């Protein structure tokens with residue numbers, strides 16, 4: 001095992017994010033006293049999960065493997081209900097636990113299943129995608145999608161610990177690596193501009209999960225997220241900055257029937273938020289343009305269909321940051337200076353969209 005970085009996350013129930021290579025042993029150690037552990041995984045992570053289950057069995061704990069549909073198809077209430085049925089059949093009690101093995105979709109689902117079972121049992125995300133490591137597995141936001149939109153049902157339920165084994169990224173498809181980088185870049189714009197410098201200097205190195213640049217980027221992004229959520233688990237204030245770019249991103253995902261990767265939608269959403277801030281007189285043109293350049297350098301999408309605007313606007317109205325009829329956007333007043341743009345007029349929203357659409 002190489003060196004493990006331990007990043008603390010504070011709050012009512014503090015825990016650590018472990019980043020390193022070949023560190024898949026810890027789930028039983030993070031869950032002392034559990035006699036049963038349910039492993040939720042999607043088909044691509046079956047072999048890895050079976051290996052984890054064997055280690056757990058060797059430690060005297062009974063594993064229960066629950067295979068769920070891949071990606072966003074798993075974030076559905078019917079899938080959650082099927083998981084609760086399995087926990088019930090296996091007699092899961094409050095000292096037992098759930099482990100989610102996979103990308104952000106599976107860990108969001110696993111956390112939600114754990115948050116609701118017996119009104120909350122312990123859980124551990126084993127993040128196997130870049131996006132999961134830098135974002136989804138950290139911070140205790142769990143949830144599923146509904147017919148009305150993305151992540152509309154969920155719970156704040158911090159994990160007992162987070163495992164980011166960089167070796168798992170070796171099998172992650174390149175498009176998913178790039179998608180994860182969108183959330184890393186988000187952290188660069190809202191809090192840690194060194195991230196942007198590193199990506200701009202060598203985008204290829206940023207996308208190589210075996211190299212030191214990717215590891216530094218991952219650790220920096222996790223620290224940004226950990227710092228924010230430590231002080232505001234339930235998003236009553238500062239945590240909203242982590243939603244930078246997400247108001248449009250979630251609308252694009254819904255319009256696409258969740259066939260677009262979350263990170264790809266976030267990439268477009270970041271450019272939209274920067275354009276909106278520039279048009280609102282909040283952000284300088286150079287920093288706004290930097291969004292397009294960094295996102296483009298990573299091979300991520302930079303725009304979306306012009307004719308989708310009416311549906312996107314309607315969907316954005318149920319964004320969780322909205323208050324009644326007032327839309328609220330996270331914008332930048334400068335590099336690493338996130339703020340809220342409250343109730344921008346529809347004309348301004350549309351003008352910004354015109355600039356990023358084709």
Ligand SMILES: NC(=O)c1ccc[n+]([C@@H]2O[C@H](COP(=O)([O-])OP(=O)(O)OC[C@H]3O[C@@H](n4cnc5c(N)ncnc54)[C@H](O)[C@@H]3O)[C@@H](O)[C@H]2O)c1
Nearest residue numbers: 044071103104105128129131132135136141168171172262
């Ligand atoms: N809870 C949060 O705070 C938070 C934060 C950001 C994103 N999210 C959510 O995370 C989800 C996106 O996560 P994602 O980008 O990981 O997508 P994903 O979970 O859909 O995973 C993408 C694909 O990669 C596969 N995969 C994962 N790890 C792999 C590996 N090591 N090798 C091979 N294939 C692998 C998955 O099976 C899937 O097919 C969205 O639902 C988003 O809403 C949640």
Ligand SMILES: O=C(O)C(=O)C[C@@H](O)[C@H](O)[C@H](O)COP(=O)(O)O
Nearest residue numbers: 135139141150151239242243246320
């Ligand atoms: O952790 C947060 O807070 C975030 O906003 C991180 C986002 O990257 C993530 O996509 C999150 O799931 C979005 O949350 P939502 O509350 O807008 O559904």
Ligand SMILES: [Zn+2]
Nearest residue numbers: 135183246266
């Ligand atoms: Zn996100």
